[in-house]
Amino acid sequence: MPAQELMCEVTGFRELTPTVFEVSFNPLPALTFEAGQFISIIVPGAGPHGRDLRRAYSIASSPEGQPVELCVKLVEGGPGTNFLYKLRPGNHFRGMAPYGDFVYEPKAERHACFIATGTGIAPFRSMILSDHFKKNAPLSTTCLLGVSEEAEVLYDVEMCAHPGIRWVPCVSRPKGEWKGYRGRVTDYLRSLGSDFPWLETDFYLCGGGAMIDEVKQILTGLGVAKDSIHQEVYFKAPK
Numbered sequence: 001m002p003a004q005e006l007m008c009e010v011t012g013f014r015e016l017t018p019t020v021f022e023v024s025f026n027p028l029p030a031l032t033f034e035a036g037q038f039i040s041i042i043v044p045g046a047g048p049h050g051r052d053l054r055r056a057y058s059i060a061s062s063p064e065g066q067p068v069e070l071c072v073k074l075v076e077g078g079p080g081t082n083f084l085y086k087l088r089p090g091n092h093f094r095g096m097a098p099y100g101d102f103v104y105e106p107k108a109e110r111h112a113c114f115i116a117t118g119t120g121i122a123p124f125r126s127m128i129l130s131d132h133f134k135k136n137a138p139l140s141t142t143c144l145l146g147v148s149e150e151a152e153v154l155y156d157v158e159m160c161a162h163p164g165i166r167w168v169p170c171v172s173r174p175k176g177e178w179k180g181y182r183g184r185v186t187d188y189l190r191s192l193g194s195d196f197p198w199l200e201t202d203f204y205l206c207g208g209g210a211m212i213d214e215v216k217q218i219l220t221g222l223g224v225a226k227d228s229i230h231q232e233v234y235f236k237a238p239k
């Protein structure tokens with residue numbers, strides 16, 4: 001499906017955590033996409049010399065559902081996120097979609113492991129909700145989400161409610177009585193040991209570049225083939 005320009009009407013806005021918000025919208029013409037793909041939002045006049053800017057956001061909702069939902073981390077001083085943060089029901093914005101090939105590729109007799117940091121959970125939520133995933137479910141699904149504090153865990157209630165998903169939020173610096181895993185997703189992966197079916201699993205990594213690089217290093221060290229590792233890098237760690 002080639003990308004096309006969309007006029008999007010905002011239908012909802014809600015804070016998901018202290019730093020992440022959700023924007024819901026209905027695009028015109030209607031958007032057909034595969035779970036895991038992204039939209040390129042046009043940020044009017046925010047570029048050099050008043051030119052428009054573009055920013056990419058993974059679609060967090062199912063291809064079969066409406067409205068379309070995005071899950072966005074508010075970045076201080078960031079033009080894209082501050083533009084989206086001000087949108088309210090009835091407002092309009094423009095975007096181009098769908099883009100990207102970070103989609104679930106079913107393979108016979110394989111497990112799937114989704115690994116995200118922060119809003120990198122968005123494409124995995126879309127995949128897990130999609131008919132494509134449900135009809136072609138892997139042998140087992142593990143979904144890891146890395147955040148710093150417990151208040152930043154996204155979609156916890158709904159992820160816990162998915163039958164067949166082993167949902168593991170990993171909190172690296174919990175502030176209170178966090179009863180879940182304490183540490184980073186990379187610590188959790190290292191702790192899994194030889195019971196985990198490393199060589200029979202397809203890994204999908206999404207979020208910050210530093211996490212993705214470290215996870216790839218761990219996986220290749222364990223003998224996981226490069227073509228079993230799929231990735232979507234949201235941003236690179238500053239040098």
Ligand SMILES: Cc1cc2nc3c(=O)[nH]c(=O)nc-3n(C[C@H](O)[C@H](O)[C@H](O)COP(=O)(O)OP(=O)(O)OC[C@H]3O[C@@H](n4cnc5c(N)ncnc54)[C@H](O)[C@@H]3O)c2cc1C
Nearest residue numbers: 055056057058071072073075078079080081119122234235
């Ligand atoms: C394919 C793709 C899909 C993406 N999907 C999402 C998404 O679903 N949700 C989302 O929040 N972002 C997503 N991003 C990141 C997004 O495109 C923007 O880079 C981000 O929102 C910052 O834009 P900005 O203009 O506000 O700030 P900028 O001034 O462009 O960015 C400032 C800095 O913020 C940091 N940063 C960027 N994104 C994040 C983030 N998600 N979490 C923490 N720090 C960040 C980086 O260090 C970056 O250099 C995606 C990026 C790509 C390439």
